[in-house]
Amino acid sequence: MQTTxxxxxxxxxxxxxxxxxxxxxxxxxxxxxxxxxxxxxxxELLAALYYAQLRLxxxxxxxxxxxxxxxxxxxxAIGLYPVLADLGFFESALLDGYSRLGSPFxxxxxxxxxxxxxxxxxxxxxxxxxxxGMALSGRIARRDYRTYCILGDGELCEGQVWEAAMSxxxxxxxxxxxxxxxxxxxxxxxxxxxxxxxxxxxxxxAFGWRAVRVDGHDIPALLEQFSALPDDAEGPPTVIVADTIxxxxxxxxxxxxxxxxxxxxGADYTDVIAELSGEDVR
Amino acid sequence: xxxxxxGQDQAEIFRGTAVGSTSLRDPRSADGNxxxxxxxxxFGEELADLAERDExxxxxxxxxxxxxxxxxxxxxxxxxxxxxxxxxxxxxTIAAGMAACGHIPFxxxxxxxxxxxxxxxxxxxxxxxRLPVRIVGHHSGMSMGFYGxxxxxxxxxxxxxxxxxxxxxxxxxANHLRAVLRAxxxxxxxxxxxxxxxxxxxxxxxxxEVTFGKANxxxxxxxxxxxxxxxxxxxxIAAAESLAAQGVSAGVVDMHTIVPLDVDAVxxxxxxxxxxxxxxxxxxxxxxxxxxxxxxxxxxxxxxxARHGVPDxxxxxxxxxxxxxxxxxxxDGIAAQVRQVLG
Numbered sequence: 001m002q003t004t005x006x007x008x009x010x011x012x013x014x015x016x017x018x019x020x021x022x023x024x025x026x027x028x029x030x031x032x033x034x035x036x037x038x039x040x041x042x043x044e045l046l047a048a049l050y051y052a053q054l055r056l057x058x059x060x061x062x063x064x065x066x067x068x069x070x071x072x073x074x075x076x077a078i079g080l081y082p083v084l085a086d087l088g089f090f091e092s093a094l095l096d097g098y099s100r101l102g103s104p105f106x107x108x109x110x111x112x113x114x115x116x117x118x119x120x121x122x123x124x125x126x127x128x129x130x131x132x133g134m135a136l137s138g139r140i141a142r143r144d145y146r147t148y149c150i151l152g153d154g155e156l157c158e159g160q161v162w163e164a165a166m167s168x169x170x171x172x173x174x175x176x177x178x179x180x181x182x183x184x185x186x187x188x189x190x191x192x193x194x195x196x197x198x199x200x201x202x203x204x205x206a207f208g209w210r211a212v213r214v215d216g217h218d219i220p221a222l223l224e225q226f227s228a229l230p231d232d233a234e235g236p237p238t239v240i241v242a243d244t245i246x247x248x249x250x251x252x253x254x255x256x257x258x259x260x261x262x263x264x265x266g267a268d269y270t271d272v273i274a275e276l277s278g279e280d281v282r
Numbered sequence: 283x284x285x286x287x288x289g290q291d292q293a294e295i296f297r298g299t300a301v302g303s304t305s306l307r308d309p310r311s312a313d314g315n316x317x318x319x320x321x322x323x324x325f326g327e328e329l330a331d332l333a334e335r336d337e338x339x340x341x342x343x344x345x346x347x348x349x350x351x352x353x354x355x356x357x358x359x360x361x362x363x364x365x366x367x368x369x370x371x372x373x374x375t376i377a378a379g380m381a382a383c384g385h386i387p388f389x390x391x392x393x394x395x396x397x398x399x400x401x402x403x404x405x406x407x408x409x410x411x412r413l414p415v416r417i418v419g420h421h422s423g424m425s426m427g428f429y430g431x432x433x434x435x436x437x438x439x440x441x442x443x444x445x446x447x448x449x450x451x452x453x454x455x456a457n458h459l460r461a462v463l464r465a466x467x468x469x470x471x472x473x474x475x476x477x478x479x480x481x482x483x484x485x486x487x488x489x490x491e492v493t494f495g496k497a498n499x500x501x502x503x504x505x506x507x508x509x510x511x512x513x514x515x516x517x518x519i520a521a522a523e524s525l526a527a528q529g530v531s532a533g534v535v536d537m538h539t540i541v542p543l544d545v546d547a548v549x550x551x552x553x554x555x556x557x558x559x560x561x562x563x564x565x566x567x568x569x570x571x572x573x574x575x576x577x578x579x580x581x582x583x584x585x586x587x588a589r590h591g592v593p594d595x596x597x598x599x600x601x602x603x604x605x606x607x608x609x610x611x612x613x614d615g616i617a618a619q620v621r622q623v624l625g
Contacts, residue, residue, distance in 0.1 A: 130407065
């Protein structure tokens with residue numbers, strides 16, 4: 001179990017982020033479509049969480065004391081599946097059938113079919129409520145696990161997020177951590193044009209949360225925020241607002257509205273693989 | 283029914299409403315009835331008893347703990363009681379998160395808000411992951427009376443019945459509620475439990491056997507069977523008794539589990555004679571519709587049949603008893619339906 005495991009170094013985590021992006025491109029080609037850019041903005045987040053922070057035991061995916069992670073922006077699951085396989089939750093070869101008829105692996109994650117997925121998601125706005133429930137259950141059962149929830153910034157338009165935010169601080173769920181992948185775009189454009197969601201940190205603060213803001217592609221900064229998480233079962237919940245770039249790592253996709261869902265074929269595919277395989281995406 | 287207009291007999295329309303002031307602290311409820319006389323809301327008390335032996339039970343409400351008597355649970359198990367404020371969607375999804383961590387959450391609010399406002403949360407967060415969340419929709423049907431359409435729940439059976447992996451149960455009285463709550467603890471997957479307004483007359487003098495998917499035959503008749511659910515079981519029994527006095531032999535089935543429907547009970551009723559289904563809900567998509575499709579798919583023909591319920595309209599305001607009488611959802615109305623299908 002990862003309870004006392006030493007953290008991998010930053011270069012290793014960065015390499016895992018590259019792996020997440022490459023695998024996303026590979027799996028999207030199997031499906032003929034994929035959410036590239038929503039994963040690319042969260043690649044460092046996912047890598048830092050899964051390889052350096054979460055208390056997990058891939059041999060026992062239902063371990064009651066494990067940390068929970070709810071991928072509220074469920075459309076980034078294509079980037080999470082390779083991580084779970086890499087950690088040993090299931091055979092990597094299973095991903096070769098991604099999206100095929102009857103596969104456990106679809107665009108959105110299914111907790112009943114995939115070891116390591118703590119909750120099924122896909123309908124935006126639900127995940128923080130799920131996480132509130134998990135954190136509550138942990139406190140009632142006197143377990144000390146943390147519950148992490150990854151949300152998109154566009155998702156914050158969903159009203160249920162704020163119902164959940166209100167209840168999390170009221171219920172003093174100090175082991176609940178929301179991470180907002182603030183990649184600046186939703187499908188139709190920049191959030192500032194479609195629907196203003198900023199200032200995310202002060203809005204959460206107004207709802208009674210401890211809020212911090214960090215460059216979501218800066219792995220040392222992310223690790224520092226993880227280390228600084230309070231361990232107070234009755235304190236305020238924490239939100240980490242991660243400023244990111246949607247499509248980070250592939251120049252043609254960065255802050256582009258054209259690649260929320262896409263399909264790389266031919267030379268475009270090989271060009272992107274080369275770009276991701278080459279220089280450090282930082 | 284045509285909505286009553288101002289100038290009609292107001293005394294009749296408002297018959298049964300309170301005279302004098304009441305408050306939430308008052309044992310009488312806002313409509314003047316004695317709160318202490320509510321028999322069926324043993325919800326909190328029964329769960330509090332069960333929770334003494336079962337650590338999995340937690341109860342959630344959305345600012346209606348007095349109305350649904352969840353406060354009886356909160357008094358005894360405050361650490362396992364969750365008040366979310368007026369946020370039904372949040373409540374249902376929080377319950378799902380708790381169920382994913384080993385708890386059995388009972389999330390209670392008015393049926394209209396549970397099933398209509400929380401529909402997607404029930405489907406996506408509870409039913410689809412097959413989590414043991416119990417959504418308790420109380421004050422269903424038109425039992426909220428003069429509160430009006432926003433608080434009426436005539437569509438919940440239709441909506442909930444169309445969701446896969448969701449057991450749909452309607453409760454007919456206090457003893458039945460106790461039995462349903464007990465049986466629910468070992469039932470796999472999510473459930474929608476539909477309650478009336480808590481003043482339902484006694485159907486079961488003792489706590490009955492409840493097997494989900496197995497209807498309870500309360501009496502058997504040779505001419506017709508009334509297949510009733512929830513709040514309509516008691517008037518169905520009264521209707522059968524009055525019909526008996528007129529020489530008509532009518533049975534009564536408590537179809538407490540609407541999904542999965544008890545096909546065998548439906549087919550037995552068809553062998554016995556005419557069938558009248560009755561529910562405090564819109565006819566379209568209701569329990570009666572499920573009975574009808576069951577008969578058709580089984581190739582049963584020639585059985586006199588009627589679905590009794592609300593004819594898919596937004597009902598006017600009024601005291602519940604007056605509304606039931608208006609729609610024939612009482613003993614007289616049910617008996618009349620039976621006589622009509624028998625020709």
